[in-house]
Amino acid sequence: MDLDLAQVRAFVLTAEELHFGRAAVELSISQQALSKRIAALEARLGARLLDRGGQGVRLTEAGRRFLAPARQALAAGDLAVAAVRDERRPLRVDVWGHLYAPMRTLAPVAARAEGLELELGHGRDLPFVAAALLRGETDIGFGRVHPPLPEGLTHRLVRLEPVDAVVSADHSLAAEPALRPEQLRTSVLWTPGPLDRLDFLGRFADHFGVTSREQGPNLGLDHFAGRIAADPGCFSLLPADCPLPDVPGVRSIPLVDPIPLYAWSLLWRSSGEPPPAGPLVEAFLEEAGRSRWLEYDPRRDWLP
Missing domain, CATH: 3.40.190.290 (D-Maltodextrin-Binding Protein; domain 2)
Structure with missing residues (x-):
């Protein structure tokens, strides 16, 4: 299964903030666009990653399992881009x-x-x-x-x-x-x-x-x-x-x-x-x- 890193990043930021508004600001997109990215990722994985209820945003069990490897995937993607651009950080x-x-x-x-x-x-x-x-x-x-x-x-x-x-x-x-x-x-x-x-x-x-x-x-x-x-x-x-x-x-x-x-x-x-x-x-x-x-x-x- 090929993952869309933009969708993965949307999930990781929301999981860290536990707030759609703050995560959307961090990504410089609307909350609606953020929700669509996460919904598309959940559909691709066939599992709900976040619970959105009256008590705020919470990780599901699948979301907790997915969070650590999702962070690793983003880090690997950032390193790959930096290697091509010969960026020194x-x-x-x-x-x-x-x-x-x-x-x-x-x-x-x-x-x-x-x-x-x-x-x-x-x-x-x-x-x-x-x-x-x-x-x-x-x-x-x-x-x-x-x-x-x-x-x-x-x-x-x-x-x-x-x-x-x-x-x-x-x-x-x-x-x-x-x-x-x-x-x-x-x-x-x-x-x-x-x-x-x-x-x-x-x-x-x-x-x-x-x-x-x-x-x-x-x-x-x-x-x-x-x-x-x-x-x-x-x-x-x-x-x-x-x-x-x-x-x-x-x-x-x-x-x-x-x-x-x-x-x-x-x-x-x-x-x-x-x-x-x-x-x-x-x-x-x-x-x-x-x-x-x-x-x-x-x-x-x-x-x-």
Whole structure:
């Protein structure tokens, strides 16, 4: 069956907006023309993709199944047109791990890479960015990669960053110049989100025997620091190079024996030829050599 990509695009935009008016504006066509395109696609497929009722627009079960491959079809069509026209577009890079400020690492490296133009986006977490990569909606991901990684993706480690403990100035260990991770066992690990989405914090707690854990919403670094400052019994973790906001009553203390390392990686589709991340990987490896970003000693460091 041959699909009309104009009809597929009409469906995808409507499915994303769940509103015919907004989708029609996005396509610069009338709502009537939009409805005709979707109706023609449904007739071609022999299945209703959208329910149009008093409660608004909703995807049918068939529509939910069709949405992801429809996005892939559009991405492939756009790439085919760009290849014929020899169009050069910016690399689309989605980052995650926002509390740990991935742009601290990505932005200066990208700025030094000659001729590399990036279009930046913000993903919710690794599964979210991985799905966007597989759908062809973005080219590269940047953040912490951990298993299980979906089939069809590959990654490259580009930075290992020491992690500090962040505690209240009233914490019993706040005056220490450095801490061993095991000293935090009797404190409460506070996490900005559920641990099943925060792989590094979960592995740290399990490995070093931190059994008391509390979670709250990720409302940014200022809220994070304020929450830590207000509770002398809790702690959390931040990369050592991540500057704390100007919040009184919070301390960052280096961790030693071992030093926990937070891993940053580039992630992309393994089917690409050449790999879209190639120039960015090269720029990262150059910076890693200058700044010793990939040094690791198992006698001194802990890398989950």
